[in-house]
Structure formats: structure tokens, C-alpha cells
Amino acid sequence: xxxxxxxxxxxxxxxxxxxxxxxxxxxxxxxxxxxxxxxxxxxxxxxxxxxxxxxxxxxxxxxxxxxxxxxxxxxxxxxxxxxxxxxxxxxxxxxxxxxxxxxxxxxxxxxxxxxxxxxxxxxxxxxxxxxxxxxxxxxxxxxxxxxxxxxxxxxxxxxxxxxxxxxxxxxxxxxxxxxxxxxxxxxxxxxxxxxxxxxxxxxxxxxxxxxxxxxxxxxxxxxxxxxxxxxxxxxxxxxxxxxxxxxxxxxxx
Numbered sequence: 001x002x003x004x005x006x007x008x009x010x011x012x013x014x015x016x017x018x019x020x021x022x023x024x025x026x027x028x029x030x031x032x033x034x035x036x037x038x039x040x041x042x043x044x045x046x047x048x049x050x051x052x053x054x055x056x057x058x059x060x061x062x063x064x065x066x067x068x069x070x071x072x073x074x075x076x077x078x079x080x081x082x083x084x085x086x087x088x089x090x091x092x093x094x095x096x097x098x099x100x101x102x103x104x105x106x107x108x109x110x111x112x113x114x115x116x117x118x119x120x121x122x123x124x125x126x127x128x129x130x131x132x133x134x135x136x137x138x139x140x141x142x143x144x145x146x147x148x149x150x151x152x153x154x155x156x157x158x159x160x161x162x163x164x165x166x167x168x169x170x171x172x173x174x175x176x177x178x179x180x181x182x183x184x185x186x187x188x189x190x191x192x193x194x195x196x197x198x199x200x201x202x203x204x205x206x207x208x209x210x211x212x213x214x215x216x217x218x219x220x221x222x223x224x225x226x227x228x229x230x231x232x233x234x235x236x237x238x239x240x241x242x243x244x245x246x247x248x249x250x251x252x253x
Contacts, residue, residue: 002035004042006061010084011050021054025228030063032102038071041081044095047118049084056080057091057221058228060206060242064097069105069136073147073172077101078113079129087121091221092228094128094206094241096198101135109133110145110172111161119151126218128198128206128241130162140169140176143195144183149174156189158219160198160240170195192219198241201249208239210246215239 006028009021023045033042044061047054061079070076074083079095082088095111111129114122131141143161150173161180163170171177177186180195199212208214218238225233227244238244 002033002037002040004031004033004035005046006031006043007045008048009046009051009054010048019052021051023054023056024058026059028059028061032065032067034067036068038068039075041070041075041077042066043078043081045079046081046083047085047088051085053087054085055089055091056093057089057224058242059093060228061093061095062098062206065099065102066107067102069103069107073108073145074115076113076145077107077109078111078145080112082113082118082122083115084118086118088118088123090122090124090127091224092126092218092240092242094243095130096128096200096206097131097133097141098203099133101133101139103135105136106138107135108140108142108145109135110142112143113145113147114151115147119146119154122151122154122156124156125158125221126238126240127159128162128214129159130198132163132165132168134166139167140172141165141167142169142172144171146173151187154189156187157192158217158240159190159193160214160217161193161195162198164197201247206241207243208241208246210248212246214241215246
């Protein structure tokens with residue numbers, strides 16, 4: 001298989017086999033694809049066909065790279081990739097794509113990529129979608145990429161979308177979208193979301209500093225009362241991302 005994925009959800013040919021899967025508390029990192037195919041992809045977590053009603057929460061995703069340029073937006077490198085199924089829920093995940101991609105060709109990337117009708121029933125709240133990865137000139141690094149012209153029946157809010165660097169492009173949906181305000185207008189979503197440097201401890205520690213804009217910027221999610229480390233979530237204004245508590249630099253995890 002020319003595809004490289006950390007966690008893959010699919011029911012194969014049985015439409016109910018993977019329904020209601022729970023993916024929580026994982027560190028998905030250091031995944032690189034070297035296969036020659038331009039019609040395959042790399043992702044931290046991928047939801048494909050027949051995995052309806054999956055909940056993905058309190059995970060961190062980082063260190064995702066691809067040595068081969070994709071043939072189109074359906075195959076771009078992604079932290080989280082939704083390419084099939086319906087009613088996916090994404091809560092309190094931290095996706096951070098950074099560093100230099102390995103491809104020598106033009107290679108777009110996205111912290112979250114949505115293709116086909118995988119947006120149907122999507123709920124995404126309290127996630128960090130950060131992308132500062134650098135690739136060859138002409139590449140684009142999106143926080144969110146929708147390989148279509150629009151979305152319906154979705155609920156996105158209280159997320160942090162952050163891009164920076166040479167290839168930074170905020171989003172894509174039927175065309176390039178320059179910033180959060182334009183994304184809110186185009187998508188009619190993310191009214192309470194932010195676009196800010198998440199201020200992680202460092203490139204290997206994705207806990208927020210005490211000064212981070214993530215702290216208190218989330219919304220309570222029923223049934224999710226602790227973070228990735230088991231710390232209690234605020235019942236009124238939780239932190240966006242996998243970690244609840246802000247820390248001072250130098251405090252061990």
C-alpha cells in the first residue's frame with residue numbers, strides 16, 4: 001500500500017462495521033511516506049468509508065511528511081483526513097504540522113483535509129489546526145482544506161486555525177481563502193473560532209503556555225470532562241486542544 005497513515009478508520013465493505021468508533025488519547029507522530037504513487041497520501045488520522053459516527057478526541061498529531069507530491073487536493077498530506085463516512089466528531093485535538101516537507105515537487109498540505117461528502121454531519125470543536133510546514137515554492141500550507149465548493153450539515157466552532165511561513169494559505173474551499181474572517185463568511189461556521197499562534201511549550205511538547213490564546217477559548221463538550229493527561233476540563237471555558245492546563249516553560253510533562 002502506497003499510503004502512510006497513523007490511525008485509519010474504515011469498515012471495508014460492511015456499512016456498519018466501524019460505526020461509533022472512539023479514537024482518544026493518542027500521540028500520532030513521525031509518519032513519512034516514501035512510496036512513488038502520486039495518488040496516495042499521508043495522514044495522522046484518516047476516516048474513510050463505512051466508519052460513520054466516529055468520535056476523535058484528545059489526540060495530538062505532528063511530524064507528518066510526504067516525499068512525493070500529490071496529484072490533486074484529494075491526496076494532500078494532512079494531519080486529519082476525512083474522505084468518507086458521515087457524522088464524524090472532532091473534539092479537543094491538537095494538530096501541528098511543522099518543519100520542512102520532503103517532497104521535491106509542489107506539495108500542498110493541510111492540518112485538516114475534507115474530500116467528497118465527508119463533511120456531512122461533521123462536528124469540529126475545540127481543535128487546534130496549525131500548519132507551518134514548508135514545501136517547494138508554489139506549495140500551499142492550509143489550516144483547513146475542503147476539496148469541494150462548499151459544506152452543509154456541519155457544526156464548526158471554537159477552533160484555532162493557524163498558518164505561518166513561506167507557504168502559508170489560511171484555507172481552501174472552491175478557491176483560496178485568505179483569513180479567518182473570509183473563512184467565516186464563506187463557510188458560515190466558526191463564529192467563535194480564533195486564528196492565533198497557539199504558543200506551545202516547544203516543537204515536541206504541545207501543552208499551551210500560560211499566555212496561550214487557547215486557554216479558556218473552548219466550549220464545554222458533553223461527555224468529555226478530562227484532557228489527554230486526565231486533567232479536569234473547565235466546565236465553562238475549557239482550553240482548545242488536547243491539553244487543558246497552561247504551563248510555565250521548563251515544567252516536565
